Amino acid sequence: MATTIESEVDVVIVGAGPAGLMLATWLSHLNVRARIIDKRPSKIMTGQADGFQCRTLEILDSFGIDRVWKESNHMLEVCFWNPDKNGVIRRTGRTPDTPSGLSRFTECVLHQGRMERFFLDHLKENGDTIRVERPILPSELEIDTSKLEDPTAYPITVRLRHLTDEEATPSQGTGIPNGLFRSNITADDTEDLIKSSADSNRAGTDEIVHTKYLIGCDGAHSWVRKQLGFKMEGEHTEIIWGVLDVTPITDFPDIRVRCLIHSASAGSLMVIPRENRVVRLYIQLKEVSEGGGAVDRSKVTPGQILAAAQKIIAPYTLTYEQCDWFAAYQIAQRVADRVDLSERVFLAGDAVHTHSPKAGQGQNVSIQDSYNLGWKIGLVVRGQATLEILKTYAAERLQVAKDLIAFDRKFSKLFSGRPAKDVSDETGISLDEFRKVFHQGAVFAAGLSVDYGPNILVVKEDDGSVRCVPSLASKVPIGMRLASHKVVNQADALPIELQRLLPSDGRFRLIVFAGDISNPGIRARYDRLGVYLSSQAGVISTYTPQTAARDSVIEVLTVHSAKRHHVELQGLPEAFHPFDRTRGWDYWKVYADDESYHEGHGRVYENFGIDRDEGCIVVVRPDGYVAAVVKVDDTRSLEAYFARFMIRV
Numbered sequence: 001m002a003t004t005i006e007s008e009v010d011v012v013i014v015g016a017g018p019a020g021l022m023l024a025t026w027l028s029h030l031n032v033r034a035r036i037i038d039k040r041p042s043k044i045m046t047g048q049a050d051g052f053q054c055r056t057l058e059i060l061d062s063f064g065i066d067r068v069w070k071e072s073n074h075m076l077e078v079c080f081w082n083p084d085k086n087g088v089i090r091r092t093g094r095t096p097d098t099p100s101g102l103s104r105f106t107e108c109v110l111h112q113g114r115m116e117r118f119f120l121d122h123l124k125e126n127g128d129t130i131r132v133e134r135p136i137l138p139s140e141l142e143i144d145t146s147k148l149e150d151p152t153a154y155p156i157t158v159r160l161r162h163l164t165d166e167e168a169t170p171s172q173g174t175g176i177p178n179g180l181f182r183s184n185i186t187a188d189d190t191e192d193l194i195k196s197s198a199d200s201n202r203a204g205t206d207e208i209v210h211t212k213y214l215i216g217c218d219g220a221h222s223w224v225r226k227q228l229g230f231k232m233e234g235e236h237t238e239i240i241w242g243v244l245d246v247t248p249i250t251d252f253p254d255i256r257v258r259c260l261i262h263s264a265s266a267g268s269l270m271v272i273p274r275e276n277r278v279v280r281l282y283i284q285l286k287e288v289s290e291g292g293g294a295v296d297r298s299k300v301t302p303g304q305i306l307a308a309a310q311k312i313i314a315p316y317t318l319t320y321e322q323c324d325w326f327a328a329y330q331i332a333q334r335v336a337d338r339v340d341l342s343e344r345v346f347l348a349g350d351a352v353h354t355h356s357p358k359a360g361q362g363q364n365v366s367i368q369d370s371y372n373l374g375w376k377i378g379l380v381v382r383g384q385a386t387l388e389i390l391k392t393y394a395a396e397r398l399q400v401a402k403d404l405i406a407f408d409r410k411f412s413k414l415f416s417g418r419p420a421k422d423v424s425d426e427t428g429i430s431l432d433e434f435r436k437v438f439h440q441g442a443v444f445a446a447g448l449s450v451d452y453g454p455n456i457l458v459v460k461e462d463d464g465s466v467r468c469v470p471s472l473a474s475k476v477p478i479g480m481r482l483a484s485h486k487v488v489n490q491a492d493a494l495p496i497e498l499q500r501l502l503p504s505d506g507r508f509r510l511i512v513f514a515g516d517i518s519n520p521g522i523r524a525r526y527d528r529l530g531v532y533l534s535s536q537a538g539v540i541s542t543y544t545p546q547t548a549a550r551d552s553v554i555e556v557l558t559v560h561s562a563k564r565h566h567v568e569l570q571g572l573p574e575a576f577h578p579f580d581r582t583r584g585w586d587y588w589k590v591y592a593d594d595e596s597y598h599e600g601h602g603r604v605y606e607n608f609g610i611d612r613d614e615g616c617i618v619v620v621r622p623d624g625y626v627a628a629v630v631k632v633d634d635t636r637s638l639e640a641y642f643a644r645f646m647i648r649v
Contacts, residue, residue: 005207008154009033010381012211014224016132018049018112019349019366020217021119025063026374028123028130030506032381035209036130037160039137041168043120048112048325049363050272050280054103055447055481056364059371061105062504062624067118072110073275077257078438082431083419087264088315093435097258099442104484104497107446109274111245111325112363135168136160139206141214141227148342151380151387154210156344162205213377214345217370220332222351228341232354234334234405240285241356242305243327246320248279252313255279260438262419262431266311270415278324283309284416285328300328333409335401343390346373353401355408364447365404369397375506375622382506384543384553388456389645396452407444410437452479456644457621459628465640468628472616473513474609478626482511482618486602487559488594490569491587495596498559498604499624501588506622507555508642512576513605514632515615518562522613525633526560530573532635539638540575543646550578554642557589561605561612564592 011027013020016038027034052060052068060068080093098106123130140159147155216224225232248255252271256279259271267284274280285300285308302323310318332354340346349366373393379385414434443449454460459468460478470478484499502509514526532538533556544553558576560567569577569590578586593612595601605612617634619627619641630637 015218018363022370030378037136057105072108081261083264232334252316487591490590509620518566533575
């Protein structure tokens with residue numbers, strides 16, 4: 001008789017792609033009991049997403065995952081190629097791929113399989129408490145609505161089915177070279193897998209898991225989304241695009257920079273230079289099915305895609321001997337009508353939004369979805385925050401998804417369209433307009449335009465309880481990620497990026513821009529703040545267990561504007577550089593906005609619009625987004641802010 005195992009876990013993640021692995025990484029850092037399952041027997045090996053934008057790289061760096069940046073190909077230039085009056089493509093412009101000054105990172109490319117490898121290695125290095133379990137898929141979902149309001153309850157029951165490797169291996173069709181699995185033109189097979197596994201009647205293949213939270217990171221065909229009855233809203237276009245990852249043999253001069261090529265009549269082509277001599281080619285194809293329906297996979301081959309590229313790039317030649325991966329797709333620009341059910345079941349990544357890959361947003365926005373959600377679930381599970389903060393996920397990320405689809409529609413239309421022959425050609429695409437939209441979309445594409453609106457976690461103005469004063473840091477947009485500038489360590493003169501002081505570890509930060517603390521009056525105000533932060537009535541003691549480290553829930557960092565040589569660290573209040581009986585003083589919490597010996601002056605006060613005498617406190621969420629700006633001595637606002645959602649010890 002078959003045995004069905006039952007167990008309890010805090011979080012179940014369905015899908016081990018970028019969104020699922022990001023969520024697992026967060027939860028592992030927060031020591032949350034979680035399981036992540038995937039229906040495939042292994043991670044992807046080639047192809048799929050490849051672009052890494054600035055914000056994603058900042059996020060990965062905040063976890064100490066720097067291998068993407070080190071191993072990837074960095075794209076620094078974009079070239080535009082357009083037809084001349086004779087219909088021959090010519091280079092018509094160059095521009096930086098990432099505008100300067102946006103981030104300490106620039107866009108880079110590396111295939112998704114390597115990124116997944118880095119996530120998996122990081123999970124193992126971080127204690128190996130969460131492993132991807134394969135091949136497993138969920139087959140049944142039940143939700144006990146009577147338990148939804150109890151944060152300690154396990155209201156969700158999921159039946160999991162363990163598959164054989166044979167069941168889990170996707171069909172690649174006939175005549176497809178090994179490894180060139182075209183997943184995005186293969187029909188969803190989840191229901192077929194469930195049925196075939198059930199028909200096999202194997203003993204011990206099912207288990208029942210009771211969980212507090214279920215997260216669907218299971219892609220565009222999301223099983224979780226279908227169980228909830230949520231809908232994807234939007235439409236397909238009738239343009240089919242082919243993708244080739246090849247080692248090119250060509251005389252095209254810009255094959256190692258990103259290129260956007262419009263031909264006169266053969267369509268469009270995007271060149272993405274990749275790692276290890278590989279180049280990704282996005283090619284507009286002409287063959288479409290009746291009414292823009294499903295693609296006939298048998299008609300899409302690497303040779304067909306290459307032939308289309310050769311027509312677009314003529315008179316230059318292009319061929320290859322080595323093809324790592326190929327795919328074909330129709331652009332589906334859709335967004336889910338909802339992203340959560342009762343703040344217990346959530347969707348993230350492609351389960352929420354699908355769009356074209358040409359703007360390099362797919363895995364980036366997916367990772368950022370999970371990055372927004374992970375710490376919130378973690379704090380609730382750990383009993384540090386109320387269920388109320390989970391409502392902010394839908395409010396914050398669904399709008400990002402809608403903005404993404406709007407951007408992609410505009411960009412894709414301009415990229416796919418026929419170039420206008422002249423100003424009187426109303427049906428053609430203006431190439432000047434295309435370049436304008438490309439430049440305007442650079443900040444959005446980099447992931448740096450995300451601006452979360454007011455909610456329980458974000459206070460943008462004085463709301464009566466939290467006296468937020470945005471003008472104190474006029475160049476620090478509240479609701480957006482905190483930009484990075486270099487500061488100098490007070491203890492050892494080491495210059496460091498401010499963002500490097502904000503690792504993803506679940507802590508809120510109070511960054512005290514104390515002003516010129518060599519001035520006695522300003523120093524007295526700073527000292528009073530230190531006394532408050534050390535007191536049992538202060539905001540730190542209110543939310544930090546006595547057995548935990550003093551800075552384990554809310555960390556205090558100081559960035560003062562005095563000359564570093566005019567300040568002595570040991571004379572500052574202990575709240576700003578805590579003492580531990582075993583480890584001694586903490587020398588990594590006080591910094592100066594001053595000239596460094598070798599790397600110049602970060603001018604963080606100037607760049608943030610902060611008066612060097614007035615100063616302020618910038619409250620930063622665990623995901624690096626600015627929550628509020630208050631006066632240095634406004635301790636009541638600090639108390640009011642955290643009382644909105646934190647649980648007192």
